[in-house]
Amino acid sequence: MENADIAALKAKNPDHWMKATAIRALALDAVAAANSGHTGMPIGMADVATVLFEKHLKFDAANPQWPDRDRFILSAGHGSMLIYALLYLSGDKQVTLDQIKNFRQLGALTAGHPENFLIDAVETTTGPLGQGIANSVGFAIAEEIQRAQYGKKIVDHNTYVIAGDGCLMEGISQEAIGIAGRHSLGNLIVFWDNNNITIDGTVELSDKTNQVQRFKASGWHVQEIDGHDPEQIDAAITAAKKTKKPSMIACKTHIALGHAAQDTSKGHGALTDPEQLKAAKDTWGWDYGSFEIPADIKAQWEAIGSRGAAEREAWEARFAEVSGQKQKRFNRAYAMEAPNKLSAVIKALKKEVSEGQPKVATRKSSEMALKVINAVMPETVGGSADLTGSNNTKTDDLGMFDTNNRKGRYIYWGIREHGMASAMNGMALHGGIRPYGGTFMAFTDYARPAMRLAALMKIPTVFVMTHDSIGVGEDGPTHQPVEHVAISRATPNTYVFRPADTVETAEAWEIAVTTKTTPSVMALTRQGLPTVRTEHKLKNLTAQGAYVLADSEGKREAILIATGSEVEIALKARDILQAEGIGTRVVSMPCMELFAEQDESYRRKVLPAGPVRVGIEVGVRQGWDQWLLGERGKNGKADFVGMDSFGASAPAGQLYEKFGVTAENVAEKVKAMF
Amino acid sequence: MENADIAALKAKNPDHWMKATAIRALALDAVAAANSGHTGMPIGMADVATVLFEKHLKFDAANPQWPDRDRFILSAGHGSMLIYALLYLSGDKQVTLDQIKNFRQLGALTAGHPENFLIDAVETTTGPLGQGIANSVGFAIAEEIQRAQYGKKIVDHNTYVIAGDGCLMEGISQEAIGIAGRHSLGNLIVFWDNNNITIDGTVELSDKTNQVQRFKASGWHVQEIDGHDPEQIDAAITAAKKTKKPSMIACKTHIALGHAAQDTSKGHGALTDPEQLKAAKDTWGWDYGSFEIPADIKAQWEAIGSRGAAEREAWEARFAEVSGQKQKRFNRAYAMEAPNKLSAVIKALKKEVSEGQPKVATRKSSEMALKVINAVMPETVGGSADLTGSNNTKTDDLGMFDTNNRKGRYIYWGIREHGMASAMNGMALHGGIRPYGGTFMAFTDYARPAMRLAALMKIPTVFVMTHDSIGVGEDGPTHQPVEHVAISRATPNTYVFRPADTVETAEAWEIAVTTKTTPSVMALTRQGLPTVRTEHKLKNLTAQGAYVLADSEGKREAILIATGSEVEIALKARDILQAEGIGTRVVSMPCMELFAEQDESYRRKVLPAGPVRVGIEVGVRQGWDQWLLGERGKNGKADFVGMDSFGASAPAGQLYEKFGVTAENVAEKVKAMF
Known part of the structure; x- marks a missing residue:
């Protein structure tokens, strides 16, 4: 894009331009100050983000964790200055100008990549590519299930995602696209930052996939727009909100728009040259100092940030009208508190097992535990990556989640361990849901990137890994984990349970569904095991x-x-x-x-x-x-x-x-x- | 499919039918005897496999490792009885009838899933889904590079793959499809076993992707056929061989054709009921005992197995005509022997570094080592998952592998760590190539399934994992490995090198490119390190x-x-x-x-x-x-x-x-x- 074209953009929508350029300037200044980071992406996607926040995103900057807010997920997490700029501008309490100035520095909330455990308004930790878009599928499923459980008056929001070429090249994106298409997740809207640039060069260097055709093949609603035209952006979001399909909006953008590095892979990285920085700001018509945001522009952004307050208040009023029991359940689930009954049903199961002393595989023990847990915890959502009968993850009461049964709490993920794990993380992050899902333990490998992120993000996702050793037998070494228990144990903030019988399995599950900040890995056998805890103890010994x-x-x-x-x-x-x-x-x-x-x-x-x-x-x-x-x-x-x-x-x-x-x-x- | 339709199939092509049904019967008998395994897939794909082996696959059963053979990859590895039946019938020396009878038993070559290290004719170890199709991309690239290096007279074969719904749902398949499409791998032909059945039920339970549209979106040639009609199969393969694009042939099949479990998820697993077994054989018109193959049918199959002998001999004659130097290089590369010069160039580099004592990051040290290695080892093929400048994996002499430069030895894999790793395994398995490829060490997680398989398969793939610690700095914890060195060390048969300086890095590389049966993981720093080996030693100390x-x-x-x-x-x-x-x-x-x-x-x-x-x-x-x-x-x-x-x-x-x-x-x- 030539400078004259940029001037024309500005002339056509001057107010929009200045708001969007506030993002651009902050990204440019912060990355230059840190001498590290990614400048080009926030610059390229500033227009899309501005229109989204100004006209569509349901949020209240003063209450970033209001349950019925829209979710905004920056799957292209390296462009973290986009989200930090948006939060600072719109009045987030945590992301102050000081935080922006300390981008990527020790102790700052503005870490290299957005981290959910540092900033309340950051929905998920991104950076490892493709995770955000796969998380978002879980967010959208969680919303559907909760809407079915609580009604549209209480749960009715959208999940917006910004994904880059990297997200779409990662295989996990295909798994996410497939799941979203299958389940017609109409409240999921993905912006593809179609800037044709990766770190190594132009996308053509490594890919010539027609992304529009690819998304359509999985049942998505797809639009193609100029990602710098606020009217096209607005119209596309409006259309995307209407369709019952998941939406992909292909936004043709220029990475590092207006900078000397525009449209180049250099523009992907840290742009730090002071003269080029100055020249870019000149091109944008941005005549302000480093980290300087004029008061009127800041005020416009803060108005955007408080736009949702009325909606939040209206929601609170509606919430006050639902039954006390529903309110309690809703609040309990969001607080991740277990129901009072849980402890009793686990103890009863333990007693029954210690007396009856059945010989069963611990995958079956796990099903026995889930039977009593799912009955008292409506916030659990189970599933399996096409091994339902082997993982023993489905209890009869769950029902199949489907387009015509949003109350269903069991998800047939298909042969997608990675997508399942990442979507489960999204469900946990959404709030109000405790997800668990199964596969063979050897396929821990497929789910690893998401399992690590669960630990890093401090969320209690439960990974049900059955067939946990050579006890698998005839399927052979491809299906026999020998190193996977060690792999999960090597990961910080992860509970790896390898229970010996049904009693220990029930105890492990009790911990897994009550912990709030640690994911659990259940290593379960294929083969039958005797009951070794033959003396009933009320105490949860596994907790020690x-x-x-x-x-x-x-x-x-x-x-x-x-x-x-x-x-x-x-x-x-x-x-x-x-x-x-x-x-x-x-x-x-x-x-x-x-x-x-x-x-x-x-x-x-x-x-x-x-x-x-x-x-x-x-x-x-x-x-x-x-x-x-x-x-x-x-x-x-x-x-x-x-x-x-x-x-x-x-x-x-x-x-x-x-x-x-x-x-x-x-x-x-x-x-x-x- | 009704019994009458099966009778009609048989009547239309009686010879073909009996050959294909020999596969079906062996699969049925072997799985029943083992009381374990997957019966339905070999039954469903028997027609495709029969036509492929009879009319197209260039192979010589007596010489399963002849370098210019076509490669046959069973990506749907759970259908292992398909490949064992094909090998036994066509006269493979290792896969005897006894081996078939001992399917999945201790010490048998006929393991639960096909294992390349047990049977010469098994090109790759499959079972973890999606790996075979991603390996095959590496096989096809290896072939293109070697054809460019040695000429079409010496290297001219196809890579055939059978993939199931599971393979196509795994995210890695999208990475493979993207790479193959980008590079127009015309010698790659994938059969999709479109039987609409997964373990949990019909495919619709978890997916409604239009696979034809999806493959086309990445530039593939796609055909849709009846997978039980030998004429359609034959015509489709003929067309696929002609196109310059990678080919996908969607084969509509019936899993467990003719068995009571036909077209059901039960048919996916082990079919062991004796009466149903008998009834299936009756339906097929197969009037023979357990494991019994009539002599005339066995003879027909053995004729298929020896069909390629003449082609192999002609190839040997052509090979004898190329220059002695080329022959030597070709044979050396296939034998995985290092060139004589290697030791000297590594020693020279070590000496220079010990004297000059540069302070460099070991990722840069790695590039210094690769410079001297790549110059003397034309069998190396490098690459990176879109981090070329960060991983320091490209040396100037390699050239970019591209549609118009098949001699290029550097591959821009895109943001596809998993696809890269699995394709590298394919290159190593193809023979004649030593692949290495880079990403950030934290993304070991993405490549894990393929890294494990490299170790299991006993192949010397080299994984160049840079940015190996918190030394990454500002990118933060998503990009900082803390458990990944431990994860690779936990994996059997894996060398994990974490060199301290350029001398150790050169020594590590010397081991990595000379070892024959062990993959290597190079853990390399982002940050500069002083030379600690300041006294030159001829001996490779890292080898201890x-x-x-x-x-x-x-x-x-x-x-x-x-x-x-x-x-x-x-x-x-x-x-x-x-x-x-x-x-x-x-x-x-x-x-x-x-x-x-x-x-x-x-x-x-x-x-x-x-x-x-x-x-x-x-x-x-x-x-x-x-x-x-x-x-x-x-x-x-x-x-x-x-x-x-x-x-x-x-x-x-x-x-x-x-x-x-x-x-x-x-x-x-x-x-x-x-």
Whole structure:
């Protein structure tokens, strides 16, 4: 775009231009001051964002977490100065001018990429590309389910997304597009920043996909507009709000509009040259100093920020009119508080199981727990990536979420582990929903980027990972996780539960659906396991991470520490050792992270100095030495029985033999250390 | 499809029918015998596979690894009995009838999913969905590059893929489709098994994407056929071979054709009911016992298997005519042997660096190594997922792979880490190519499924992961790996290199491009690092995994073990401690896996009993206790300086301070243990 064209843009819509250019100037100044960041994208998308905020987005800057606000998601998270500028201009309380000036600096809320846990008005943490658009599918589903539950008077908002070429090239975007199209998520509106520039050069370098055709192929409503023309933007949003399909608006834009780096990959990055900065501002007709926003423009923006206050108040009035019970349920779900009944139903299940002592796979145990949980927690939403019958994630009362059954609380995600995980994060972020979803544990790999973000974002998404070891059997090493429990344990702020039986599974679920800031990974077996918690305890022992399941008789000479399916093996090994007069304690350790959180006196009680220790888990040793060699353990007096290679294809029992994960081998390891 | 229709199919093409039904019967019998597996897919795709093998696939069953064969990839790997049946019938030497009878049993080559490392004729390991179709893009690129290098007389084959609905729902398929479309990979032909069934039910349950439109949007040639009509199949393959675009043939099929479970999700799994099995065989007109293939049908199939022998011989004759130098280069590349010159150029680089002692980021060091490697190894193919300038993966001599420059050895993958990783695996599997590709290390998560498969498949793909810690700085925690080095270390058969300077980086690369059965992960810094290997050694010290970089002066009281960017910190801590009279050894540990492979006497020499130990790595501790507490270490006499949370957004130096990864802190930890 030539300078004359920019002057014409300004002349045609002078008020709009100055508001949009306030965003541009802040992005330019902040990135230059930080000497780091991405200038071009906020400049290119300033017009779209301005029209959206001014004319369509339902928000109240003074109340950024009002439940019925529209959601705005910057999937192209590297353009973070766009959202920070929008928030500062419209009067957000957290994002002050000081924060803008401290963009990307230590302790600032204005981090390199937008982070939901730093700024209330940031709906989700973006940066890893494609996540925002996939989150947004979850936001939109959450809204549909809640509208069905609470009525349109209480829940009626849109989810707006800005996505770039990078988001659309990431495979996860296809999964998101497919899910949104299948479920006709009409309140989802995606702006594609069609600037034809990536870091390496023009898009043609790596892609020639016709995005319009691609979205249409999955049932989306698609429009193509000039992303610098406020009238076209306004009309397109109006049309998008009307259609019952999810909408994609392809916005032809110029990255770094008006800057020397316009329309180049250089424009994608940090534009810091002072002369070029000055020249860009001249081209824009922006005659103000660094970080300077004229009072009248700031006032116009603040008016936009307070535009939604009346709508919020009207909503509050409507909310006050719904039944007290509904209000309570709604508020409880948004506060992520468990219902009072939860504790009782979990205890009842535990008691029943400890008495009946069924032998079931923990994936089945998980279903048993979900049955009692889903019945008392209408905020749970379950699903599976096309493994419903294997993951045991569906309970009868949920109903299938569908275009004609928005009350359905079970989602058939299709073969889309990544899209499922990211959409679940979106549901959790939306508020009012506790999502869980299943796949095979080996496919943790597919869901990883979203699982990490759940931990970083401090949201309690639950990942139900069944078929958690070589116990998978004949499907072979592609389907047998050996490193995935370790992978999830390596991730900060993640609870990895590997329960030994139905009691521990119920306890793990109780924690997973009550925690507020930590995602949970449920590692569950394919194969049947005996009930090992045969004595009913009211207390949730899993909450301590590890506990003494069976103590030694006689002098305590060995401690066997095991998780999940190997607790049974530990108990058998204890029988062998006790029969030979070797006093042996069995510690069940369903959650290493929770055990690490216990005070030292408890940890010492469970793992005292002295006895030899053997860890038993049919996965890699990585992560175990903390408990075997650390925590009063001793080199030469600790060993491990597990896997140090990929698995193989054969019936599960034979694989346990082949890889030496047997009670006999455990007993031998203990004796070898005396 | 009704029984009468099946009878009509049979009547119309009786010879074809019986050949195809031999596949069906073997799949039915083998899955029933194993009581495990997937029966319906091989039954549904038997017609397509039969026509492909009989009339088009260039292969010689007696020589499954002949370089110019067509490649056949079963992306829908759960239908493994399809490929095992095809191999047995056509006379593969490994896949005998006994192997078919032992489907999925311990020690059998006929694993649950097809595994390239068990059967020569299996091109790639599939099962995790979408991988096969993404691998195939790499196969097709490898072929194009080699055709440009060696001429059409030597390299001229097709890559055929069978993909199911699951493959097409996985996001990675979109990345693969985009890459193939962009590069007009005309020799790539994908059959979509359009049976409308997934495990959870019909496809409509989770998707309504128009796949034809979707593939066309990315520039593919698309045909739609009846997947049970041999004439249509034949004509479609003929047309697909002619077009210069990648081809997708949508094959409308009936899963479990002729079985009671036809067209149902039950038909997707293991069909084991004896009466239904008998009835299906009756419907097919297959009057033979379990695992029985009539001699005439077996003979027809064996004729198909030997059909390519003449073509192979003709190829061998043509190959004998090319220059000796080209033959040698071709054979060397296929044997994965490094050229003689490699060792010398690496040594020369090491010498130059040890003398010049530049301070550079190891991502830049990596580029320096690649410069000398790429110049002597024409089999390397580089690339990046849109971070070329950041990953430093492009050397000037490579040239950009493009539709008009098939000789180009550098691929702009776009923002597609997963597709890149999986396509790289395909290139390695094709033979004759050593692929490497870059992204940010935090996006290991996106590439994980393919990185795991590289390890499982025993192929030497190189993953160049730059920006390997909080040293990333202002981009913040979304872009700062803290657990990813641990994640790759948790994976069996993976070398994780975290070099401390250019010398170690060159050594790591030397190992990565000479190893034959292990993938490598290069963890490289964004930030500049001093040269720590200031004394030139001919020996590749990194090959030992860890070594004494600076020994203690005076009594050895402390050992600091560090990797990558923290070796500099260890050396500074050593200065502090030595100044206080505390004899301190610094061990650089660029590759834990290689150190673990050394004999105990070497490991003891590097890590003797006695001194206190501190590990330093700006990532999670998981994986470190093996060296701190194990290997003659002692509880209470070992500590770790690193990360136990996600990072933050700020300049890198400030983050190292904030998280306490400093020489001063290391020295304090050492002293606290006395």
